[in-house]
Amino acid sequence: MLHLWDVLEHGYWHARSPAFSNQGRLVTLAWLRLPADAIFIGLGVVPAVMAAALTYRAMQQHRPGAGT
Secondary structure (H helix, E strand, C coil): CHHHHHHHHHCHHHHHHHHCCHHHHHHHHHHHHHHHHHCCCCCHHHHHHHHHHHHHHHHCCCCCCCCC
């Protein structure tokens, strides 16, 4: 909403500029989002790593010639 408001007031070029992005309230919002983003990323990475590890282990166990 802050971007939209700035676009309507100053134009698209200003809403994409560092002058807009480095405002105190936007920096504060970014820091407030950090814990939730870290949890979201962490909970997304854990299943992916587990799936990769289980797949690797299954491929090693069922490799042709492994039982000879």
